[in-house]
Amino acid sequence: DAGVIQSPRHEVTEMGQEVTLRCKPISGHDYLFWYRQTMMRGLELLIYFNNNVPIDDSGMPEDRFSAKMPNASFSTLKIQPSEPRDSAVYFCASSLIGWEGLGNEQFFGPGTRLTVL
């Protein structure tokens, strides 16, 4: 398997523009997570899905952020309009619930580095 795939790897945009980040989880995984990483705040969970259904979006900073998972192999994170403070690395991760139950390994993508000017 190719692992978790994210695109684009780098995005530079101007304030006010719409940004869409994309993620393809590992085939067969039933959980998908979106994280944001900054120097100031570290790694933050934004939202996660189970079987394409959003389970917890309490980490989404504000209404400018939205995430969708239309099918098991694709998810998007959209920021509209973007602001300079959204500049960060955004990671997508996926996992598969196993026989051990809770606490399963998450597999991370390489991240998208977003710069909002």
Place this chain on the structure above:
Amino acid sequence: AQSVTQLDSHVSVSEGTPVLLRCNYSSSYSPSLFWYVQHPNKGLQLLLKYTSAATLVKGINGFEAEFKKSETSFHLTKPSAHMSDAAEYFCVVSEEGGSEKLVFGKGTKLTVNP
């Protein structure tokens, strides 16, 4: 609520010397614990995982960690550091209640000097 505290934000060692990265956790139940590594400009990679099968867990690249319930610790060690070990390391605990959410520590940056 569960949490993890990484006791050092930066650790610097010389190549060939032992590595110790410290982590304490707080959890009201028997947790699953992880160590992830992040090399510069890369995603996070699992080093090792504890799920109550054995208290001493061996991971990739010669790393290991010992779960000590009495001390609520899960320190990461390696006998001999390599230059390629320079990275940021995250101690992680699973959220209780059957959730798939993970709670990340703030990270420890490891520098390896020649």
